Amino acid sequence: xxxxxxxxxxxxxxxxTIRIDRSPGNRFSFGLMVQLQGILIDLANRGDLxxxxxxxxxxxxxxxxDLTDPDLAVRMSGGTLGQREVAxxxxxxxxxxxxxxxxxxxxxxxxxxxAGACFLVGADFRFVAPDLRVQFPEVDRGLHxxxxxxxxxxxxxxxxxxxxxALTGIGVGVEALPAASVQVCxxxxxxxxxxxxxxxxxxxxxxxxxxxxxxxxDRADREHTHGDxxxxxxxxxxxxxxxxxxxxxxxxxxxxxxx
Numbered sequence: 001x002x003x004x005x006x007x008x009x010x011x012x013x014x015x016x017t018i019r020i021d022r023s024p025g026n027r028f029s030f031g032l033m034v035q036l037q038g039i040l041i042d043l044a045n046r047g048d049l050x051x052x053x054x055x056x057x058x059x060x061x062x063x064x065x066d067l068t069d070p071d072l073a074v075r076m077s078g079g080t081l082g083q084r085e086v087a088x089x090x091x092x093x094x095x096x097x098x099x100x101x102x103x104x105x106x107x108x109x110x111x112x113x114x115a116g117a118c119f120l121v122g123a124d125f126r127f128v129a130p131d132l133r134v135q136f137p138e139v140d141r142g143l144h145x146x147x148x149x150x151x152x153x154x155x156x157x158x159x160x161x162x163x164x165x166a167l168t169g170i171g172v173g174v175e176a177l178p179a180a181s182v183q184v185c186x187x188x189x190x191x192x193x194x195x196x197x198x199x200x201x202x203x204x205x206x207x208x209x210x211x212x213x214x215x216x217x218d219r220a221d222r223e224h225t226h227g228d229x230x231x232x233x234x235x236x237x238x239x240x241x242x243x244x245x246x247x248x249x250x251x252x253x254x255x256x257x258x259x
Contacts, residue, residue, distance in 0.1 A: 005031035009039050014050035015196045016043055020116075021057035027066035028115040030075065033089050040096035050200035050207070053192045054097075054106045054119060061108040062116025064137070067245070080233040087232035090115065090147040098122040098152065098218055101208055103199050107188035108132055113171075118149045121156055124214075125195060126181060127188040128174055135171030141248065142241035142256070146228040151221035156181055 006022025006029075018039055020026050043049060056062060066072060075082030097104065097119060104122075109129035112120050117134050120126060138145040145166050154162040158178055165172065174184050185191045199207065235241055239259045247254035 005029060005035045007032060007035045007039060009042070012193075012197075014048050014200050015193075016046075016049060016052045017193075018052065018054045019057065020055070020062065023058060025060055025063035025111075026056045026058060026116065027063050027069070029066045029069035030071035030086070030089075031069075032066075033093055033115075036093045037089065037096070040093060040100070043100060044096060049100075049102050050204055051102050051196035052100055052104045053189075053196045054104065054123065055189050055192065056108070056116070058110075060110030061112040061120070061132075062114070063111060064114025064116060076236060080237050083233040083236040084229050087146050087229040087236075090118075091228060094118050094122055094147045094149060095222075099215055101211060101215070103196075103207065103211060105192040105196050107192040109188060111135070111171075113137065115147075118147050121149055121153050124211075125192070126183065127185055127192040127195070128182045129186065129188050130174060130184055132174050132182075132184075133171045134165065134173075134177070135169070136165050137169045139167060140169040140244065142235055142238060142244035144228065144231040144235045146225075146232040148222060148225040148228055151224050152218070155221070 006020055006026065008019045008021070010017045010019070018036070020032070022029070022032060043052060067076075072086065075086050103124045105125040105127060106120055106123035107127045108116075108120055110131055111133050113135045114137060117136055120134065136145055150162065150166060153165065157165075161172070161176060161178075164170070174182060183191065240254075240256045243254050243256060
């Protein structure tokens, strides 16, 4: 299946591949988020599924949210109702990605920012190129880093690095990531596909049972993020957010008042 928003879903036997290919930079539009929602609902309902691989076209995995997308812009500028819709949809697609009943693998290279970095953090196995750079710039845009990603970020990469990424907005390369959290390779897609096929060859009932234990642990972290949607809407409706976006587009320093 395909759509102009930039995501495709393909199957190689019992292994599914989601490909994001939305030039330039695989930026997340509202339409792409809706399409990913549908793809992930479809995959969760497939009893024969044994593995999922997420890849992206081009030299960078994703530049994050597409602030020029009209559908996204109208919701972000239309008051808390639209802002809550964006936050709730983002939260759902990450929950669904992290909740698939089979192991997930991601292949990533280049810049992996914001929404794209959320998918990287949420994957079970990460195959990355040496040039990967992970960044969460939300704090510099005046936004709460939502989508329930903070507990996952701390658990997967360690809390010191999570604080550095979330509070400074500064990107880090693969050398800063815990060695066990990523597999650095020259051809991430080939490695991710080979891994997924090897997992698909294992006894599926055992794989799903073990995976569910990890999923249950992940679901328990949601109690720490129950206010994410409200916090995102509050920051997105602030004067500081408007100032941050204006400063970013104008390439000038921001002047923030805490309102």
